[in-house]
Amino acid sequence: MPTTLKPTDIVIVGMGAAGGVAALPLAQAGLKVIGLEAGTWLTSKDFAPDELRNNYRAWPQSVQKANREVPTHRPSASAPYSPRPAFHPMMNGVGGTSLHYWAQSWRLSPWDFKVVSETTKRYGASRLPRGSTVEDWPFGIEEIERYYDIAERELGVSGKAGNIGGTIDRRGNIFEAPRRREYPMPPLRWTDWHDKMAAAAKNLGWNPFPGPAAINTRSYENRPGCAYHGFCARGGCHVNAKGSTAVTTIPKAQKTGNLEVVTEAHVTEVNVDNNGHVTGVTYVKGTEVFVQPASVVMLATYTYENVRTLLLSKSKAFPNGLANNHGQVGRHYMTHATGGSVQALFAENLNNWYGLPAQGVAVDDFADDNFDHSTLDFIGGGNLFVYSDRRPIVAASMTTFGKAPQWGSSWKAFVKQNADRWHAAYMQKTTMPYEDNYLDLDPTVKDPLGLPVCRITADFKDNERKAAAYVADKMEQWYRAAGATEVVRNPLGTMGPSTHAYGGTRMGDNPETNVVNRWGFAHEVPNLGILGASVMGTSGAHNPTLTVQALAWRTAEYLVKNWTKVAGR
Amino acid sequence: MIPVPAVSRRELFKRFGLAGAAALMLPELDRVLAFQRDVKGGATPAGALSASEAATLAAICARLIPTDENGPGAAEARAAVYIDRALTGWLAPSREAYSVGLAAVDDAARARGAKRFVDLPPAEQDAVLRSLEDTPFFALARTHTIQGTFCDPAYGGNANFVGWDLIGYPGVRLNVTAADQRMNSPVAPIRRSAYDYAMFAAGAH
Numbered sequence: 001m002p003t004t005l006k007p008t009d010i011v012i013v014g015m016g017a018a019g020g021v022a023a024l025p026l027a028q029a030g031l032k033v034i035g036l037e038a039g040t041w042l043t044s045k046d047f048a049p050d051e052l053r054n055n056y057r058a059w060p061q062s063v064q065k066a067n068r069e070v071p072t073h074r075p076s077a078s079a080p081y082s083p084r085p086a087f088h089p090m091m092n093g094v095g096g097t098s099l100h101y102w103a104q105s106w107r108l109s110p111w112d113f114k115v116v117s118e119t120t121k122r123y124g125a126s127r128l129p130r131g132s133t134v135e136d137w138p139f140g141i142e143e144i145e146r147y148y149d150i151a152e153r154e155l156g157v158s159g160k161a162g163n164i165g166g167t168i169d170r171r172g173n174i175f176e177a178p179r180r181r182e183y184p185m186p187p188l189r190w191t192d193w194h195d196k197m198a199a200a201a202k203n204l205g206w207n208p209f210p211g212p213a214a215i216n217t218r219s220y221e222n223r224p225g226c227a228y229h230g231f232c233a234r235g236g237c238h239v240n241a242k243g244s245t246a247v248t249t250i251p252k253a254q255k256t257g258n259l260e261v262v263t264e265a266h267v268t269e270v271n272v273d274n275n276g277h278v279t280g281v282t283y284v285k286g287t288e289v290f291v292q293p294a295s296v297v298m299l300a301t302y303t304y305e306n307v308r309t310l311l312l313s314k315s316k317a318f319p320n321g322l323a324n325n326h327g328q329v330g331r332h333y334m335t336h337a338t339g340g341s342v343q344a345l346f347a348e349n350l351n352n353w354y355g356l357p358a359q360g361v362a363v364d365d366f367a368d369d370n371f372d373h374s375t376l377d378f379i380g381g382g383n384l385f386v387y388s389d390r391r392p393i394v395a396a397s398m399t400t401f402g403k404a405p406q407w408g409s410s411w412k413a414f415v416k417q418n419a420d421r422w423h424a425a426y427m428q429k430t431t432m433p434y435e436d437n438y439l440d441l442d443p444t445v446k447d448p449l450g451l452p453v454c455r456i457t458a459d460f461k462d463n464e465r466k467a468a469a470y471v472a473d474k475m476e477q478w479y480r481a482a483g484a485t486e487v488v489r490n491p492l493g494t495m496g497p498s499t500h501a502y503g504g505t506r507m508g509d510n511p512e513t514n515v516v517n518r519w520g521f522a523h524e525v526p527n528l529g530i531l532g533a534s535v536m537g538t539s540g541a542h543n544p545t546l547t548v549q550a551l552a553w554r555t556a557e558y559l560v561k562n563w564t565k566v567a568g569r
Numbered sequence: 570m571i572p573v574p575a576v577s578r579r580e581l582f583k584r585f586g587l588a589g590a591a592a593l594m595l596p597e598l599d600r601v602l603a604f605q606r607d608v609k610g611g612a613t614p615a616g617a618l619s620a621s622e623a624a625t626l627a628a629i630c631a632r633l634i635p636t637d638e639n640g641p642g643a644a645e646a647r648a649a650v651y652i653d654r655a656l657t658g659w660l661a662p663s664r665e666a667y668s669v670g671l672a673a674v675d676d677a678a679r680a681r682g683a684k685r686f687v688d689l690p691p692a693e694q695d696a697v698l699r700s701l702e703d704t705p706f707f708a709l710a711r712t713h714t715i716q717g718t719f720c721d722p723a724y725g726g727n728a729n730f731v732g733w734d735l736i737g738y739p740g741v742r743l744n745v746t747a748a749d750q751r752m753n754s755p756v757a758p759i760r761r762s763a764y765d766y767a768m769f770a771a772g773a774h
Contacts, residue, residue: 048769049741052720057659191750228745238743238768351752353738354745388750392719392727392738397712406702407633407711408695412735416639419736 002282002289008034008260009567010559011281011294013267013309016096018531019300020245021151021549022556027258029560034292035250036265036283038065039092042099042246047236051391054235058087059100065092065266071304072442073496075459082496084445089499090302094261095246097302097499098545099236102357103214103243105157106383106542107148107550109368110177113137115432115538118369119379127379129463132432133332137537138509138518141177147550147557149180152212154252155243155549156220158185159212173209173362175370185217188226188359193350197361197386200482206365211385213358214243214546223247232356233389265290268451269313270297270528276317277568278528284449295567296559300531300552303333303501304454307439307534310505310515312451323522323530328515329505330440332433333458334539336500337382339493340468341424342475344484345401349420355388357426366474367541368430378463380430382471383541384478386423395419401486424490425475428500431464431539437495439504458495468492500533500544507535507551520555527566529555616653617664618671621685623653625671628687630714632694641731648717651726655713663709670706677701723764730760741766 010026012019015037026033039062053059058067066088073082090097111118116136119127128134151157161182162172187210190198194210201208215232218225226241240247253259267283271291280293299306310329311321321329363384364370373379396415399422400406404414437458445453460468476487508514511523516535522528531552533544540547559566616623627649634643643649656664677697678686686694701707717726719733721741727733733740740759742749743766749756764770 045768048763049743050721050723050763050769052716052724056716189747189750191747192752193750196752227743228750229741229743230745349737349752349755351750351755354742354750392733392736393716395736395738396715396719396732407698409635409637409639412634412637412642413639416735416737419738 002291004291004293007280007293007295008032009294010034010296010298011036011292012298012300013270013281014038014096014300014302014305015094015245015250015261016300016302017098017101017245017545018548018552019298020095020098020250021154022298022300022531022552023253023259024154024249025553025556025560027253027256030258031560031563033253033259034294035259035261036267036281036292037092037094037261037263038266039063039094039096040263041094042236044236044238044240047238049229049231049235049238051231051393054100054231055233055391055394058234059091063092063264066090069305069308069447069453071439071454071456071497072445073456073458073494075494076436077457082494085497089497093246094250094263095244098214098244099246100234101499101545102233102543104358104543105152105155105159105212105214105546107176107179108141108540108542108547109175109370110141111369112538112540113140115379122369123373123379127373129379129432129434129461131434131436131461132463133435133513134432135508135510135513135537138507144547144550144554145177145179147554148546150553151546151549153184155214155245155248156185156216156223157183157212157214157243157546158187158217159183160187160210162209170207171209173364174207175364175367183212185220187211188213188215188217188356190361191351191355191388193352193388194359194361194386197478197482201361201363201478204477204481206363206478208361208363211358211360211362215356215358216241216243221248226356228355228359230354230356230389230391232358267309268449270299270309270322272313272315272317272322272525274316276525278322278525296527296529298529298531298555303504303532303534304439304456304497306530306532307504308441308452308454311441318524323505323515323524323528325524326512328513330438332503332506332537333437333439333456333495334431334433334502335458335495335498336539337429337431337460337464337468337492338427338498338500339490340429340472341427341490342472342479343399343422343424343488343490344479345418345486346421346423346483347485350388350423352388352390352420352423357387357389359389360385360387360426363478366471376470378466378470380432380463380467381541382427382429382467384471384475385426385428387426390420398422399488401488403486423479425479427471427475428541428543429464429468429471430541431460433503433506433537434461456496460492460495465492500539502533502536502539502544505530505534506537508537519558520551521566527568529559531555615657616650617656617661618653618667622667622671623649625675625686626652626667626710628694629674629698629710630717632691632698633711633714634718635691640735643714643718645728645731646718646726647728648714648726651717651720651724652713654725660713666706666709670704670710673704673706674701721762721764723762730758733760734758
């Protein structure tokens with residue numbers, strides 16, 4: 001029999017980038033919060049600068065729940081399954097993937113919130129991609145500017161503002177929406193490699209600027225500045241300069257005495273009463289099963305797991321899964337089309353051996369609707385990003401640009417000369433939601449508990465492919481302007497498991513087409529909050545995390561202000 | 570969406586018996602033990618391969634990244650030692666692929682009149698490997714040879730940092746200055762493993 005624990009005000013499922021943020025305003029308001037996390041606490045000593053372990057073996061020390069629940073993927077309902085990756089794109093641990101992410105902390109563009117109305121106004125409704133289920137967000141970016149600002153300060157984001165209260169500063173992103181003030185810290189430094197790329201962009205008439213990152217560039221909130229040691233990508237920070245929630249909002253929330261973090265807790269179901277209210281969650285820890293009753297449940301796992309947990313939580317009130325009586329759970333899935341990278345070869349060493357992927361030069365001239373699409377045959381675009389980040393195994397695994405064989409003495413000579421002369425750009429492209437891109441439960445693949453894993457049915461459509469090709473052209477132009485001697489393009493890849501997965505529990509005013517309301521609470525379940533990029537209705541062309549964190553704070557703040565109404569007591 | 574049969578809570582609890590718990594816990598233990606074996610294997614750790622298999626593998630690695638006018642290769646890096654050791658741990662799921670693949674390489678050598686792959690002269694070894702270039706085993710062996718040549722030396726490969734020296738990787742540093750990142754003033758190699766730093770050696774399982 002399961003052990004039923006003492007009831008609490010709020011249980012948050014997942015102490016990652018989203019749940020770890022929401023816990024703070026709740027705990028500060030005096031609400032009792034239990035944060036359930038599948039992973040464990042990890043600290044500096046766990047973050048060895050070891051490429052094989054971090055980048056090829058997905059962290060052997062962390063709890064492997066996610067890796068046993070890797071979603072399956074098929075491009076369409078009639079297509080064969082894609083090969084299943086060995087690892088889940090995200091990790092378990094207090095702090096979640098904010099422990100090992102690149103920490104790029106972007107605000108979305110104003111256009112991302114108003115894709116339907118802005119596209120219609122500027123180009124006509126016929127320019128909205130056929131079959132797309134895209135809607136305007138229930139609010140514009142001005143609604144969450146305050147929460148972006150809070151997140152930037154709580155997590156410690158470095159960067160250079162491009163628009164403070166309408167005053168444009170060309171050293172920052174001139175396309176960003178007005179912000180109330182400068183970033184809390186200056187941006188990560190540029191090397192002469194960054195200067196070279198920025199100069200080339202300027203020569204093209206573009207607007208290069210340093211990307212924002214939740215990484216300290218000086219001592220901030222008792223954490224030191226970045227050490228630029230080169231193991232940031234899928235590696236934890238050995239000096240705590242990276243603003244993961246494990247070293248920022250979570251410990252701060254614990255200090256209030258109102259947040260209890262329970263580690264190695266594997267949540268299997270959200271429990272529901274006959275009135276359709278959630279009553280708590282069921283979780284497995286070790287060999288025991290627990291029921292944690294709560295007045296409010298906040299589901300804050302990753303996109304795939306949010307959808308999966310809802311679909312697994314069947315009850316009389318919700319026979320097709322929790323909050324799914326309108327069949328919207330799992331719909332409107334998107335990724336970021338970060339495949340289709342462009343790679344370049346230069347005639348000199350770049351000294352990219354150190355640094356971090358967030359230490360980069362960004363160009364937003366071709367992102368979102370920052371450029372005129374009148375004569376183009378797609379909407380949206382992409383952010384271009386070049387950075388300093390290289391480790392030996394990946395360096396030696398470089399493409400030979402068709403200039404050398406794949407092994408033997410000629411290969412060795414090529415790699416010896418060029419291991420530090422190549423670069424691969426990071427390009428995040430807009431994807432739209434479509435009728436036939438969705439998440440559900442896999443009918444055959446299960447985790448060790450016998451519960452089905454999430455299944456992705458999705459493929460890039462015409463609009464995404466055209467946008468990707470256009471953005472790749474721009475990236476090639478940039479590399480060539482900087483003196484690249486060779487340029488190659490990678491294929492766009494699939495919409496399989498991604499670190500940038502959106503949708504599945506979309507936010508919107510219409511309960512017929514959206515799972516959560518404008519505050520992040522389920523239309524069908526008043527005391528169920530949902531956090532994460534699963535609530536986002538558009539992908540934009542920038543990393544999701546800061547938006548996820550701004551929304552998490554906003555949802556938590558709404559709960560504090562409306563406790564009686566939401567909790568029903 | 571495909572409807573999924575509802576799982577009753579009672580049935581879930583039944584499944585969460587010891588068997589379910591064991592399924593949860595064991596992979597964790599396996600991975601920790603694999604890491605211990607791979608990184609803390611000691612001076613002469615036992616590998617997974619037979620002496621004959623290990624010899625064939627070493628010969629393959631030596632042709633993939635040869636010792637030549639550009640200096641030491643996979644042989645000096647002891648890439649085959651890395652693979653052999655890892656096959657007892659993290660790469661254990663590839664053990665069978667190596668048995669089959671190495672046997673196929675020796676078979677191809679026999680077709681050329683040699684007793685084994687190691688008995689062929691280098692040019693003929695290359696011809697054998699070229700004939701297998703499109704096989705999954707070749708891709709696997711190539712990936713692992715690169716790992717074994719360029720990984721942190723704690724895993725048994727990249728011996729004496731020959732892989733890092735080959736491509737000019739200046740080594741694991743815990744703090745990198747602006748000067749260290751300049752394009753035209755490469756920093757001197759430091760030749761240190763991550764686990765030479767006490768904070769990580771203490772933290773590794």
